[in-house]
Amino acid sequence: MNAQVGSRPYQEATARLPLVRTFLEARYRKAFFAHRALTHHIYRGVFRTFDDAQASIPAGHASGYDNTESADLYRERTRRVFINDYPMMHWLGRWFADGARSVFDIGGHIGIAYYAYQKYLAYPRDLRWTVMDVPAVNAAGERWASEHDPHARLRFADDVAQASGTDVLFAAGSLQYLRHSLAEMLAKMDRKPRFLLLNSVPVHMRESYFTVQNIGTACCPYRVTAERDFLGGITSLGYELQDRWENPQRYCVVPFHPELSLDRYFGFAFRSIQA
Template sequence: MKALLHFDSGGIKRAARPFRSALSKLHLVARRAELTGAYPDRQSAVRAAPGWALTDYDHEAVVPVALDKMSRVIDWDYPILFWLERELRARNGAPLRLLDAGGHVGTKFRAFRDLLDLSRVQWQVYELPAMVKAGREMAVSEGLEAQLSFCDCLEEIEEADILLCSGLLQYLDMPFPDFVKSLPARPRVILLNKVALREGPSVYTLQRGGPTYLPYHIRNKARFLDDLEALGYQVVDSWRIQYLAHQVASHPELGWSESRGYMLQDRNVARVS
């Protein structure tokens, strides 16, 4: 009995790390949301994905993955709700235009509308074609098409007061500053959530989710903040999402990533009080 009480399970786990790391490098560790591989760029990560896997969200089979969960308010949504409510209140009932980049089928609109009055918000989702097709069909079936719109190309994006990117940046296929500069007008406010960051150099890895192995970008934190500064935005607020810290299973020497959210204000626009 004493032997059982003093059984060192941690020792076995430590001894198994090299074996687990080797399996992960071969993408044999298939637990959902597991990160495997470390690559210098997105293209290298895509080439390293298993041949049978999907490497982006532009597929009908991916639309229902975690759809129910994303359509609910989760802990890390509350800072976004707080700042969005402040923006709505500051406008005193005036219309507000919001661009939800990477907004799936409008999941955040559905999650937030029970807690916020979104009746005066024109909510546009920028997404991949498969998501846009499904999102439009759902909006029509629910009678939301007058308020909730979708587009899948940069040229169709409308001017917006607020840019919302909730979980987009890890999967964005272009530098974030370039994306902001491509918009028809500078958003006055940018709300970012679930941004994967680390203290070391930026790295791409692969994230397993449903039928996909998605390229997943973990940015260097200091460089990311410098990019925001160069864009002309100031960080008004920032928060850490400890539940979404990740370790790359195949490369534990990289350490843990950090997941953060940001409220950014255009430096040329007076701050909302």
Template structure:
């Protein structure tokens, strides 16, 4: 009896979800009319379409100094989802002398991790980000006298580094990761990705509200990410999930929740 009951129950749940999809969609579209701003709105097939929609609604994209300070103090704290990254960084610290922190904002991970890792001496932590964020980050690092923290707005200027860290990078990156890695002088041996937004059924781009700005936010296909980096010679060492960072697009709940995950790849 038990062997037949579970498949029947799963089938009934799937049928119920399908029947509720039009209601979910209608309810989601009504949120466009809400006087309260939603965190995620819209669903687009490309970054270009998403940024065009964002421009029609005000401050678009992340390249604005006005949003550099949004949640800065909170981002400088160690979060639960940082610990897999810290674990793998500790495993390789003996063989690396620096890293590039792609999408590293104003050096928030450096500030969060420096008391937990050996980052003093000649260790170079290079943040790659957009020009407005880099400018704000440099000023803040000078104020805080963080001599090991450097900033570039062209990733090739980071020089050859043994570790690439992308924590919360891929949802805001408007190119393939392999294209970004290809702009570096040499491929980093270690590749750590965290807080990667994933979804089944193909990638989509939504719009996220960050302070006063509206920013394209991509939920990617996991297999596409893996193929993209594996063709460069990387192989997957570890993968972890971050359930607390799953998101639903408020205006398009019928598309289902995203999954947040992290990856450690090593160059063969």
């Protein structure tokens, strides 16, 4: 049923049949909150704010990553990289060569990129890699690091303000889960990071909105940002775009809203022009 509801022709047809659409939306809502597949994320609804999206999640349903089941996800990703990781490794390697020694990884879970990339990059001996995540994930990450990080380069944080003064602000598939936009967070930092390395960012060509994502273990408010808002917000803070790439393996189908669905995500590398 999900594939049918999520298909563009089907959505466009039902949009012209209000009674049918109302019935299908109600049926999809039930299926959405019953979804438990970890390998297939699904989406529901369009909302103006993070709080509106959060309010649409039933009170008894798990929300966000701050729970044991969500914290136990992604262990296999510490041992492999994907095609969209290669631009990230390219720029990280260049910036290490340029003197970068600290990475602040927003939503890096237990340190997925830190572990996976070290097989392909020569990490500086004095590297400090800090992951910021929710308490349940940080606790799981510290337990994992006690056994898998012999060089003790990995640290954990609970506040994005701790990214102030870091060399590289790193975010791979995490910005969409945050209450505040990246530009809003950067604007509050006294010393902004020299470099921004961002991957798997859901960017729409025209519209900014929130939806809700079901990751199998919980539901999460999910930010999609208009291209002009995303790029304009960052460049207005003194950053210059160095690179941009597409990830066609990631997509976001919002049933009943074909005009807002995404058929690819994006990655970006920025350098501070003041660095």
